[in-house]
Amino acid sequence: MYLSTIMLLGSGELGREFTIAAKRLGCRVIACDRYDNAPAMQLADAREVFSMLDGVALRAAVEQHRPDHIVPEIEAIDTATLAELEREGWHVVPSAKAVQLTMNRDGIRDFAAKELGLTTSRYLFAETREEAIAAASSVGLPAVVKPVMSSSGKGQSVARTGEELGQAFDYAVANMRGDRPRVIVEEYIAFDYEITLLTVSTRDGVIFCPPIGHRQESGDYRESWQPMPMDQAVLASAREQAAKVVTALGGYGIFGVEFFIAGSRAIFSELSPRPHDTGMVTLIGQNPNEFELHLRAILELPIPAIELAGPSASAVILADRESHDFGFSGLADALATGEPGKPVDLRIFAKPNTLKNRRMGVALARGESARQAVERAVAAAAKVKIEHRD
Ligand SMILES: Nc1ncnc2c1ncn2[C@@H]1O[C@H](COP(=O)(O)OP(=O)(O)OP(=O)(O)O)[C@@H](O)[C@H]1O
Ligand SMILES: NCC(=O)N[C@@H]1O[C@H](COP(=O)([O-])[O-])[C@@H](O)[C@H]1O
Numbered sequence: 214m215y216l217s218t219i220m221l222l223g224s225g226e227l228g229r230e231f232t233i234a235a236k237r238l239g240c241r242v243i244a245c246d247r248y249d250n251a252p253a254m255q256l257a258d259a260r261e262v263f264s265m266l267d268g269v270a271l272r273a274a275v276e277q278h279r280p281d282h283i284v285p286e287i288e289a290i291d292t293a294t295l296a297e298l299e300r301e302g303w304h305v306v307p308s309a310k311a312v313q314l315t316m317n318r319d320g321i322r323d324f325a326a327k328e329l330g331l332t333t334s335r336y337l338f339a340e341t342r343e344e345a346i347a348a349a350s351s352v353g354l355p356a357v358v359k360p361v362m363s364s365s366g367k368g369q370s371v372a373r374t375g376e377e378l379g380q381a382f383d384y385a386v387a388n389m390r391g392d393r394p395r396v397i398v399e400e401y402i403a404f405d406y407e408i409t410l411l412t413v414s415t416r417d418g419v420i421f422c423p424p425i426g427h428r429q430e431s432g433d434y435r436e437s438w439q440p441m442p443m444d445q446a447v448l449a450s451a452r453e454q455a456a457k458v459v460t461a462l463g464g465y466g467i468f469g470v471e472f473f474i475a476g477s478r479a480i481f482s483e484l485s486p487r488p489h490d491t492g493m494v495t496l497i498g499q500n501p502n503e504f505e506l507h508l509r510a511i512l513e514l515p516i517p518a519i520e521l522a523g524p525s526a527s528a529v530i531l532a533d534r535e536s537h538d539f540g541f542s543g544l545a546d547a548l549a550t551g552e553p554g555k556p557v558d559l560r561i562f563a564k565p566n567t568l569k570n571r572r573m574g575v576a577l578a579r580g581e582s583a584r585q586a587v588e589r590a591v592a593a594a595a596k597v598k599i600e601h602r603d
């Protein structure tokens with residue numbers, strides 16, 4: 214009855230949109246996450262609640278549901294179990310190697326810089342405060358310090374002096390995920406702008422979405438826009454590097470490849486072997502969107518030319534504090550800002566609780582230029598209010 218059975222490891226907002234795409238094509242979706250009622254679970258055929266870092270529980274869920282495709286949606290997964298499952302014949306998207314290398318910054322950075330020769334910032338890894346401070350002599354100051362295992366900017370800070378490097382190390386270790394106190398100390402790049410190049414590895418070759426520009430605050434994205442107007446030679450360099458890395462990682466699916474653009478250089482930063490949060494902008498302007506592209510690539514279905522309706526943007530809706538009883542207001546005002554040819558739309562993720570700065574939704578808009586689309590998305594997002602009742 215179903216086209217295919219997909220097990221999602223992680224069930225947040227990205228998994229929710231992926232589930233919608235999969236349901237539209239008649240797939241069966243099993244949504245897994247560490248907490249019940251996660252956004253994708255609300256739409257899936259079945260759910261399993263366990264920590265994705267618990268290899269025993271992960272294997273049990275796979276053996277119970279027997280998915281055709283295991284689709285990671287978050288970074289922190291027991292990748293040793295995924296590698297074992299792949300060896301036993303289960304299909305891990307895009308490949309266990311890609312998931313394993315990208316879970317930790319040290320894995321993907323060394324692979325990109327040393328094995329593939331991509332352009333990256335100068336960097337060193339440190340496991341003690343002293344090593345972090347000593348890294349300044351080769352990396353330079355200011356330097357960005359991040360836990361090797363973290364995402365969405367957690368534990369990340371910029372150090373301007375040796376003393377601050379020590380503090381940045383302590384901060385990274387206090388906010389890391391997992392139990393390996395290891396940080397990357399990397400050269401601070403004073404970039405002109407940064408992009409996500411959504412790169413799709415398909416049965417028929419590698420294809421690219423129009424580049425997405427974004428603005429980050431505290432290591433997490435606030436607005437993204439598409440297309441980012443770019444110099445063609447720099448875009449060509451980013452594409453070449455992205456194609457090289459996704460091909461080397463193996464498997465089919467979409468990858469969010471992040472670059473800093475400084476002058477004529479496209480500097481590779483990191484990559485997600487799955488849809489990217491900044492790529493939510495594709496929900497309003499791009500056809501197929503990033504979730505549909507991921508699904509089509511995984512199922513080895515043909516992908517038509519990627520079309521962009523016009524300049525588009527997304528702006529996040531963040532919570533300001535923790536709450537377990539809350540609602541939303543202002544949606545009508547936000548949606549009323551839509552105009553013919555310049556639509557405005559919303560996604561409310563329906564996460565069961567808020568936390569300070571937790572992303573609860575996103576506003577989407579089109580405009581005459583990317584700049585105008587951003588202004589419209591930001592204005593719509595600002596109209597949506599979270600009403601706390603506790
Ligand atoms: N070396 C650097 N120089 C300048 N800015 C940086 C550097 N590294 C990171 N940043 C800034 O911090 C942001 C987050 O960094 P990065 O993507 O490495 O972290 P992350 O926690 O993996 O984020 P996510 O998982 O949301 O992509 C970058 O998008 C960029 O704006
Ligand atoms: N940058 C990675 C990213 O955006 N991941 C997305 O956020 C969810 C976790 O949200 P939460 O922390 O609010 O539970 C993940 O499940 C994924 O959809």
Ligand SMILES: [Mg+2]
Nearest residue numbers: 365471482483
């Ligand atoms: Mg990033």
